[in-house]
Amino acid sequence: MLDIINLSSIPVFLLIFVRVLAFFSTVPLFSYRTIPTPFKIGFSFFLALVMFYTVDSSDVLIDDMFLFLLVKEAIVGLLIGLLAYIILSAIQIAGGFIDFQMGFAIANVIDPQTGAQSPLTGQYLYIIALLFLLSVNGHHLLIDGIFYSYNLIPIESFIPFEDGTIADFVITTFNKMFVIAFQMAIPIVGCLFLVDVALGIIARAVPQLNVFVVGLPIKIFVSFVVILFFLSLYIVLAKSLFETMFDAMRGLMQLFGGA
Structure with missing residues (x-):
């Protein structure tokens, strides 16, 4: 505790705390409204306290650039968590495709976790995906991701924005997200298309x-x-979605670190 009491170590701890708090404010599961804000802040504080003793902070200089380091840490945490959240929203997009064909497009519900409107089928599949993520300890992998992010993104370095590879990476990840959403929706949408053809005949x-x-x-x-029949296939696609999410988080960290 002497290192924490030492005033010279407070700026380093503040850098770690800002990244962790920004990450948990956007990442799936931990960023939902149903989780109290004091819990998010307290959990981020104690996790940052543990990480403080494992992060190499010998090269951190407390000078005029410290404010920019704080902004950089906030951007890193926000973007990594936001990228994971965007990829996971493929389930909602797939549910929107299905609901449009079912005739449920007008019957949206309020998602208590995000406060936004979501399709009925998308919300049903989304809850199953979150339960599946929890059952395989995916939330532990999310915490590991921010814990080991300092190996790829040193606390004293800035983000390289010269060649635009980060923008290309985000666009490619968006394409993968829509492909997975289409793969999730195509069995049900295809069967409903056949039903429309039969009704037309x-x-x-x-x-x-x-x-x-x-x-x-x-x-x-x-x-x-069809949803009941293809539920096992949906679990396989959800697994592929989670793998894409973790790979995208790792790839974005590598780009932020200049790798």
Whole structure:
């Protein structure tokens, strides 16, 4: 505790605390509204306290650039957590595709975790994905990510923005996110497309049948059956999504560190 009481070590601890707090304010699971803000601050404080003794701070200079180091630490924590959150939002996008075909596009619900509107199916799949992430100790991997980020992004260095590789990396990650969302939605959307084709054939063959009245319940029933059938495939895609999320976080840390 003598190092913490020493005034010369407080700026270094503040740098670590800013990165950890910024990371937990945007990363999935830890950034939700249902988690109290005092808990986030306290958890970040004690984690930064543990990390303070493991981070090499011998090259940190307390001079006029210290304020820019604080801003850099906040940007690093925010962007790493935000990238993970954006990739995980592929589940919500896939749910939006499914709901649009099911006829549930107008029936959005308020997500209590984020305070934003989300599709019904997307919220259902999102909860399953979060439970799956917790069951495989994915939250431990998130904490490990910010803990070992100092090996890739030294506390005393700045982010290199010369060649635009960071922007290219973010755009590529966005493309992967939309591809995974399409892969999650295509089994259900494809089956519903076939249902639409069948209803169109029935409407031409039996004009007396009102397909607009019959079609919506049929599409909802088929959607539930297909979702139940493809749930195991969805778990595999969710695993691929989490691997993409962790790889993207690692790649962004390497770019921030100049690797």
